[in-house]
Amino acid sequence: MSFATFLSNLPPAQRAVLLGLDTDDPQHAAFPAKRVVHAGLLGSPVPKQNEQTVWLKAMEETADRRRDYAIYVHIPFCQTRCLYCGFYQHATRQEVEDDYVQQLVAEIKRDTAFPQLKTATISSIFIGGGTPTSLTPTNVSSVLNALRDNLNLAADCEITLEGRIHDVVPEKIAAWLAGGVNRISLGVQSFDTQIRRYVGRIDDRETVLARLKNLLAHDVTVIVDLIYGLPGQDMAKWLEDVATLEESGVHGMDLYQLNIFPGGNLEKAVQKGTVPPCADIAGQADMYGAARExxxxxxxERLSLCHWRKDKREGSRYNSMAKSGAVVYPFGCGAGGNVSGLSFMLERHLDPYMEAMQRGQKPFMMMAHQVEPHLQHLSNQIIDNLERGYLHFGELLRQEPRLQEVRQVLAHWEENGLMTHTGSDYTLTPIGEFWYINMTQSLLECSQAIVEDTIENLSPVQEGNTSGDPLDEVIAELMPQADSAARQAMVKKIPTPVRMMLKRSSKDSLKKMLAGLPPSMLERMMSKAMG
Ligand code: SF4
Structure with a gap:
């Protein structure tokens, strides 16, 4: 089947997900909803029993000096749970944190003895979470020392620590800087005390500003995240947040769209009326546009569509590397990464993480072969381009002439006011910038279907909608006794990042992966979901 025939036969609901809606108001309704949090393709899963062998083989190879290497370390603890969070893992408890840090340091020491990490030069380290700043000064120093003592760091290696303003106190700042941290990324989300209280943030506006001022007096790059669309946040409050952030003098900022996870705590709180409603997608589009202007x-200066910098002190190196397909070694419970054509996510729960470590194994929750290198390379370029607001389509065509077929998708978006083009290069319009994540995911899926010649199997799915969802279909085949509600409950129990990865897998890959699980485990998952 040609791609053109496929598009013209696509049922209207799936066409809307893939291409968007025909509308006179693309700012507010170019697509039915945001499709995914992160765009990407997933290749074929590695069977559970082969994961350790495949990992050891990859780590025995020496590093490829033409590539960029980064490290991601995950700290899975938070002092409190924010209402909107789909990534929360564990509450901070001192003795649990101490044991975890001991295992994490052991993991770093063990993996850095492999030839691959011995020969790689590391350009960036990102310590994310969770709340890495919640670690005690002693524990954060142990992690930082283990990284610095066992890795070959580039002289200008960017070392980012992520966290919350609540932890920005003198004794912690001293430990961070002494350990080599040169970039701190703080999730402030809003300066408005009332909005902060609605979503479970601890400190009030005055405390946030005082702590930021104190941190900025040190020689460290400071980045702050804000979220638009929070409960009770109207346009005036949002613009006040952006103006306050500008006045604070931070070096860079990320402006993120609020994700309301179906069935999550935020959705429930709004339904119960315990917090005011959040901006809808149209309101979010207006907020994005106003902050952009x-x-x-x-x-x-914009380094990506959601990341801005005041001056060149901010380089955002880790983010650029991760988005453009650099090698990222993962460490810690809940970390993700990719090495030697494999992508992985490590166990998100502490018990299985600690148990695997004690068995001397890398604690994988899932491992997959990335799509084949040519397609992966194209995919990295599409993601990297669109993250920055353009598409060098001519360059993609030089590498893969069959992508000519996606021109009709680009033409559709141009007609709907999401892109413009000059020659063979496309630029996102301000409206297209707001919807870029949908366009990226669609373009990746279309490119994959064309390159792999699997156009018939392309079935675009909206997160939260099970109709035509390969994950739902595979569970239905394996567990015919489960009705639609039971299947949905089961899918909701899968941690959000894993669920998103699974939803982007082909039906064949999912079948292989789920069919490999013992029936008793599937049944346990089902009864847990229903119970
Ligand atoms: S601090 Fe971050 S990871 Fe922790 S609950 Fe809040 S948003 Fe989630």
């Missing part, structure tokens, strides 16, 4: 008008 405000910051561009004040001379801020």
């Amino acid at each position: 405000y910051l561009l008008g004040r001379g801020y």
